[in-house]
Amino acid sequence: MSQSAASHLHVLDDRDGARETGPVIHVAHLGREYVLGDETVYALRDVTLTIDANEYVAIMGPSGSGKSTLMNLLGCLDSPTSGEYWLRGQLVSGMTDKELARVRNREIGFVFQTFNLLARSTALRNVELPLMYAGVPSAERHRRAIEALEHVGLADRMHHRPNELSGGQRQRVAVARALVNRPTIILADEPTGNLDSRTGADVMHLFDELHASGQTLIVVTHDADIAARAARRVVFHDGQIVADGPTGRAGGLEVSQSGRAGATPMRIET
Ligand code: ADP
Numbered sequence: 001m002s003q004s005a006a007s008h009l010h011v012l013d014d015r016d017g018a019r020e021t022g023p024v025i026h027v028a029h030l031g032r033e034y035v036l037g038d039e040t041v042y043a044l045r046d047v048t049l050t051i052d053a054n055e056y057v058a059i060m061g062p063s064g065s066g067k068s069t070l071m072n073l074l075g076c077l078d079s080p081t082s083g084e085y086w087l088r089g090q091l092v093s094g095m096t097d098k099e100l101a102r103v104r105n106r107e108i109g110f111v112f113q114t115f116n117l118l119a120r121s122t123a124l125r126n127v128e129l130p131l132m133y134a135g136v137p138s139a140e141r142h143r144r145a146i147e148a149l150e151h152v153g154l155a156d157r158m159h160h161r162p163n164e165l166s167g168g169q170r171q172r173v174a175v176a177r178a179l180v181n182r183p184t185i186i187l188a189d190e191p192t193g194n195l196d197s198r199t200g201a202d203v204m205h206l207f208d209e210l211h212a213s214g215q216t217l218i219v220v221t222h223d224a225d226i227a228a229r230a231a232r233r234v235v236f237h238d239g240q241i242v243a244d245g246p247t248g249r250a251g252g253l254e255v256s257q258s259g260r261a262g263a264t265p266m267r268i269e270t
């Protein structure tokens, strides 16, 4: 990391301990089925994946291929029906809802396509919320939430409610909320899906900075340009990984809409 990126990203600097290395996420033979009457939907099938600290991974694949299902599992918003999920060496699959809530609050920052802000609360209150759940005292909560909002360039909007902010500003509030707990990993499910391309680019620039500061990031996107900002791209089709390899940033590959890898250096998983 460059010195300038390090000093700019003070929000992340006082994270306890040194920068982590090695696997942050390991899932093995992960499956998620939905039973709907007599029909079973296999949303994820036998997914095995390891993501190391400070990786920036783009998840791609057609609609219905299981991307959000995976993100919800990784984000401890849902539990798998088969397989194992290890997060920083803790076996998350099989935890109770209460344990999952605790892991989610400590380890995960989630950014949703639809922002998911509390409509009647100010930007500041929205960003403070995860710290309230974590039991952080109010003065420190306040200080850290302001710092996170400064970090996303919204210090002058902290007393505004979501309906007084533009889409891009709302998503930046959501990014501030995601990073205020200094999470191990930030998960973003189509974070620019509701934004125009220019506003989306601003949000993605923020992710680039977070990555430069040492943040581990997983971003779901349909947009090849956005995926190219990540170093690694994992492609899903029918609930399975069909390609996993370096992006254009590292190699120069294109992936077709069908989710099939189009060029050689990608590793095809069967
Ligand atoms: P993506 O995010 O790639 O568009 P999803 O993970 O949302 O795909 O969905 C994967 C599959 O699982 C789809 O066939 C979808 O219809 C199904 N699915 C997702 N959520 C549910 C649910 N709550 N109940 C039943 N089926 C679901």
Ligand code: MG
Pocket (backbone or CB within 6 Å): 067, 068, 069, 189
């Ligand atoms: Mg989805």
